Amino acid sequence: MTGDLPGFFAPWLASALVLVLSALLPARRVTGYVRDERSGQLLEYRMNGPLVFVVTIGLWLLAGYSGVMPWDWLWTHRWSGTAGALALGIVVSAAVVMTAPSRGGSLLKELYLGRYANPRMFGGRVDAKMVLYVFGATYLELNLLSFAAHHFLSFREDPSPGVVLYVALFTWFVCDYLVFERVHLYTYDLFAERIGFKLVWGCLFFYPYFYGVGLWAAADLPNPHAPVWLLVLATLVFFAGWSLARGANMQKFHFKLNPERTFLGRFRPEAISDGERRLLCSGFWRVSRHVNYLGEILMATGLALSLGQPALVAPWLYPLYYVLLLVPRERDDDRRCGAKYGPLWDEYRRRVPWRIVPRVY
Ligand code: NDP
Numbered sequence: 001m002t003g004d005l006p007g008f009f010a011p012w013l014a015s016a017l018v019l020v021l022s023a024l025l026p027a028r029r030v031t032g033y034v035r036d037e038r039s040g041q042l043l044e045y046r047m048n049g050p051l052v053f054v055v056t057i058g059l060w061l062l063a064g065y066s067g068v069m070p071w072d073w074l075w076t077h078r079w080s081g082t083a084g085a086l087a088l089g090i091v092v093s094a095a096v097v098m099t100a101p102s103r104g105g106s107l108l109k110e111l112y113l114g115r116y117a118n119p120r121m122f123g124g125r126v127d128a129k130m131v132l133y134v135f136g137a138t139y140l141e142l143n144l145l146s147f148a149a150h151h152f153l154s155f156r157e158d159p160s161p162g163v164v165l166y167v168a169l170f171t172w173f174v175c176d177y178l179v180f181e182r183v184h185l186y187t188y189d190l191f192a193e194r195i196g197f198k199l200v201w202g203c204l205f206f207y208p209y210f211y212g213v214g215l216w217a218a219a220d221l222p223n224p225h226a227p228v229w230l231l232v233l234a235t236l237v238f239f240a241g242w243s244l245a246r247g248a249n250m251q252k253f254h255f256k257l258n259p260e261r262t263f264l265g266r267f268r269p270e271a272i273s274d275g276e277r278r279l280l281c282s283g284f285w286r287v288s289r290h291v292n293y294l295g296e297i298l299m300a301t302g303l304a305l306s307l308g309q310p311a312l313v314a315p316w317l318y319p320l321y322y323v324l325l326l327v328p329r330e331r332d333d334d335r336r337c338g339a340k341y342g343p344l345w346d347e348y349r350r351r352v353p354w355r356i357v358p359r360v361y
Helices: 005-024 049-065 078-098 107-113 128-154 161-179 197-210 213-218 228-257 291-306 314-341 343-351
Strands: 028-035 042-047 271-273 278-280
Touching: 005 049, 005 078, 005 128, 005 197, 049 128, 049 161, 078 107, 078 128, 078 197, 107 197, 128 161, 128 197, 128 213, 161 213, 161 228, 161 291, 197 314, 213 314, 228 278, 228 291, 271 343, 278 343, 291 314, 314 343
Parallel strands: none
Antiparallel strands: 028 042, 271 278
């Protein structure tokens, strides 16, 4: 690994590629949910995440088929790639924060949480947050494919079906995010977070290198011959979680666009209102105040199980991470909503007393 410059700079090159593709490829224009801090106008977005993803994966496939880059190249260079992504995350975070005017308060806090809310690049063609998420999703997929390739090359005679299932479910997760990228415009990251180390380093390093932690451990191990029921259970848990997360996010998205519209032709939107603002109080949003977080944790649990080696510790770090991320985030969002909606939020809390897991928490 020592002196492995190609491995170190691979994430740098890939992020530059994603940035250029985001700026150049055709995109649909949509109006977002977040308002520009200065003008108060709703921000406009050029959205082409799925296309950027397909082109990047296509280039990787081309490099693999033509022999330019071995299929398991990212696995072979995974440690230098990790170091490169870590360094890239630090350099870009520092650059983004230090070139923005201070908002007051401690520099350390600003470095972590950021200064700019929603910076744009190339004359507004590329939204910095959205392109960071597209990079994280795309590079995670590249890592997963390359790590799985290593497994198949190492255990040609008897590869693990759990590795196939893990990559298939994670590919679903990544594609789901990209297909519904517009819905992401209505989420906490976009309206409540600023762009500092937490978000930049999170997308450039943590997302592509940590999320697949299960495969870091399992790609080098032989087929555990997991029972079929375990793989079926993993798939069921994953899709139960996906239904909760996607369902809740879509219901809220449609409600924000059109509060009268029936969701999925079935869920009539019941809302409580203070005459000015409304909060959805039916369907997924009746079950708990953040049932989408429960969905996300279940998806992560399904992924950990899908490798068919529940005694391995590493795959469980992923669901653990979600618990550590989403429990404090729910508290923070609760405070934010309490301040924004006042007595209306108190009423919602009375009607829907559970934070994340109904009848438990
Ligand atoms: P939510 O989508 O739950 O958004 C919370 C916001 O929704 C609130 O601040 C409020 O915003 C609005 N809101 C809350 N309750 C209601 C209601 N009853 N009716 C109408 N509006 C309501 O949370 P996040 O944005 O944190 O998460 C979005 C998705 O992203 C989730 O599925 C989450 O699990 C996922 N996620 C995924 C991560 C990953 O790494 N894969 C990381 C983090 C999140 P407003 O003031 O605008 O009304």
